[in-house]
Amino acid sequence: MNFYVSLRFKVILLLLLLLGGLSLTSNENSIKLIREKMREMFQQRVLAVKDSVKTYWENEKNALLNLAMLYSENERIVLLCSEGLEHLLQQELSHLTARTMIYDISVVLARGKRVDSFAKNIQESPVLSREDTNNYLSRVALICESDGVFLTVSVPIIKYGELLGRLLLRQKLNDAYVTKMAGYLQADISLAVKENIFASSMRNEIREELAQHHYVSQNTKDTIWSLLSGKIAYSLGREVLETTSEGNSVYIYTAVSEEKMQSLITEANAGHFYVSFWTFIAALIIAVIFTERVLLARIKNLQKSAGIIAGGNLDSRIGSLHNDELGSLADSFDKMADSLREHREKVKEYIASIENMATQRKITEMQLYHADKLSSVGKLAAGVAHEIKNPLASIKTLGQLIKEEFPEGDSRREYAEVIVSEVDRLNSVVVQLLKFARPEESCFRDTVLGEIIAPVLALVNHEAERNKVELKRCYDEKISLFADAEKLKQVMLNLIINAVQAMPETGGKIEVQAYDDSEKGGIIINVKDDAGGIPAEALDRIFEPFFTTRQRGTGLGLAIVKKIIDLHNGTVEVQSEVGVGTSVRLFLPYKKRE
Numbered sequence: 001m002n003f004y005v006s007l008r009f010k011v012i013l014l015l016l017l018l019l020g021g022l023s024l025t026s027n028e029n030s031i032k033l034i035r036e037k038m039r040e041m042f043q044q045r046v047l048a049v050k051d052s053v054k055t056y057w058e059n060e061k062n063a064l065l066n067l068a069m070l071y072s073e074n075e076r077i078v079l080l081c082s083e084g085l086e087h088l089l090q091q092e093l094s095h096l097t098a099r100t101m102i103y104d105i106s107v108v109l110a111r112g113k114r115v116d117s118f119a120k121n122i123q124e125s126p127v128l129s130r131e132d133t134n135n136y137l138s139r140v141a142l143i144c145e146s147d148g149v150f151l152t153v154s155v156p157i158i159k160y161g162e163l164l165g166r167l168l169l170r171q172k173l174n175d176a177y178v179t180k181m182a183g184y185l186q187a188d189i190s191l192a193v194k195e196n197i198f199a200s201s202m203r204n205e206i207r208e209e210l211a212q213h214h215y216v217s218q219n220t221k222d223t224i225w226s227l228l229s230g231k232i233a234y235s236l237g238r239e240v241l242e243t244t245s246e247g248n249s250v251y252i253y254t255a256v257s258e259e260k261m262q263s264l265i266t267e268a269n270a271g272h273f274y275v276s277f278w279t280f281i282a283a284l285i286i287a288v289i290f291t292e293r294v295l296l297a298r299i300k301n302l303q304k305s306a307g308i309i310a311g312g313n314l315d316s317r318i319g320s321l322h323n324d325e326l327g328s329l330a331d332s333f334d335k336m337a338d339s340l341r342e343h344r345e346k347v348k349e350y351i352a353s354i355e356n357m358a359t360q361r362k363i364t365e366m367q368l369y370h371a372d373k374l375s376s377v378g379k380l381a382a383g384v385a386h387e388i389k390n391p392l393a394s395i396k397t398l399g400q401l402i403k404e405e406f407p408e409g410d411s412r413r414e415y416a417e418v419i420v421s422e423v424d425r426l427n428s429v430v431v432q433l434l435k436f437a438r439p440e441e442s443c444f445r446d447t448v449l450g451e452i453i454a455p456v457l458a459l460v461n462h463e464a465e466r467n468k469v470e471l472k473r474c475y476d477e478k479i480s481l482f483a484d485a486e487k488l489k490q491v492m493l494n495l496i497i498n499a500v501q502a503m504p505e506t507g508g509k510i511e512v513q514a515y516d517d518s519e520k521g522g523i524i525i526n527v528k529d530d531a532g533g534i535p536a537e538a539l540d541r542i543f544e545p546f547f548t549t550r551q552r553g554t555g556l557g558l559a560i561v562k563k564i565i566d567l568h569n570g571t572v573e574v575q576s577e578v579g580v581g582t583s584v585r586l587f588l589p590y591k592k593r594e
Helices: 007-072 075-083 086-099 175-185 204-216 259-310 325-404 411-437 449-466 485-502 557-567
Strands: 104-109 113-116 139-145 148-159 162-172 188-193 196-200 224-229 232-243 249-257 445-448 469-474 480-483 508-517 522-529 571-577 581-589
Touching (some): 007 148, 075 086, 075 148, 086 104, 148 196, 204 249, 325 411, 445 449, 449 469, 449 480, 469 485, 480 485, 485 557
Parallel strands (some): 469 508
Antiparallel strands (some): 148 162, 445 480
16 A cells, blocks of 8 residues: 655655754764863863973972072171171061061071071070081972971071071961962962872862872872862872972872863753754755745745845845756846946945045144144243253252251241252252153163162152052063163153052052063053042043142153153053052053164
8 A cells, every 4th residue: 555655745854864863963973072172171281280380389489589588688687697686686577577478487596596587585596507518508498397388498698708697488388378379370279298188279078089089099100180079070180399308299289170161061962952953943944945935936036136136235146046047047147246246345445445544634633733732842841941940059059058047946947948848849840841851862772670660669668668558569570671771760660659649648559560461562561559549530631741630740750651651662551440549551562663
């Protein structure tokens, strides 16, 4: 018995079976590929983090050693050691410990005394022999103690070739230290010695599972493996970080969560289901159209497209309709539309070119106007500066002579001192006017950030402490750049002094950041403060010469900053929020354009 099966049903069934098979196959292959690639990516990430750990650890040791050497050469510490003022030395060490993230600082004096930053009593210690050359060497070591593992640095304290003692710095390797390291390396970090994990940035449950794995796998050679905690898998790497002074290996575990891979697989399954469902619907519609109305659809499509093109929409295309008469007619319509669109695009290009030329002309006119304005201000500043410089010198001389005519405590002598002080302030304004009008000759050379920023911070440190302002450094002093170091010192001095003077009486914090931005091809320097901020109406005018919001300001500080940064072909960006603070961002290219 023969059953009637329509052609439409056969075509639809065939398309659905074909699409279903392809969908299942592609879904399985895609999930497998995602799993393999993600696991490979995580393992590569773990390897990269392991390499970064070594560099980070060496930098940490070098930084601690440099800090210890800096403290050992501190004039006050050397003086207190040589004079035997142990209690004042203990106060100084406590002060230094409070200012840094160091766990503690100790000094072992050559005459047999030990002074600790955390202990009030002076302890006895073995006398250091000045004949023993080992006492003149610097040492860095990991030491296991009852209260934790410490990175310890020991350096000699020497005055005129004579050994005064040794200075010891201890940095405790605890959860806070490891969490900071993890934030830098963008991966979870754990440290272990013997059978114990003594510091970790991981959650407690993962930490316990890792501790069990460490206990049973200390002697295995696997350095990268996976660990399942709950429903989340981790790619882990193990490396010997350092050997303690007792000869025990300190292991560092780096962990990268594979949770993202699980979520990607889940999203892929869900996405594939929706795609398959709608693909089946589309296939059903296409099959019906193909079997019943293919010819009619071709004719209607040709008629509709021709009407659209005739209406002016030249982007519409009929497309190929196979090698027949309808196909040839559709191709002719498409070629006609292409030709018309090309001519229309040319007309649009001509119009756009004319508009662009007009816009560029307006921009050029504005730049010329601004340059002419700055030139006029510079000439005026130079003229005014020269006109008032000589009278100011005369006023200052006469004020000093008047001051000498009256004894100490006389109010008239105080008035004369006010005159001299105000003349000095006006002289500083004159100097800034001359610098703005006729800047000194530039001297560009290869330098490093430390040579520019460190002297400025040292210079303003006293003023910052007097105003209860904390100066925070966040930059690598070894970042190199090609610049005029002296002019950049002036830029940093102007910015930091402005920030200090903007602080309220309760004080605040100024943060100096700097980093190398290879994508933009230059160095980024950012000076942030948490002062009151700059009002929006004043923010657009801060680079204008003589514009100031302070009663005794000259209005030239930021104008000079802008001029120096322009000289380096860089940029200055200022972001400020009233009540929050201000951020000044400098961009300096690697090389100055000729």
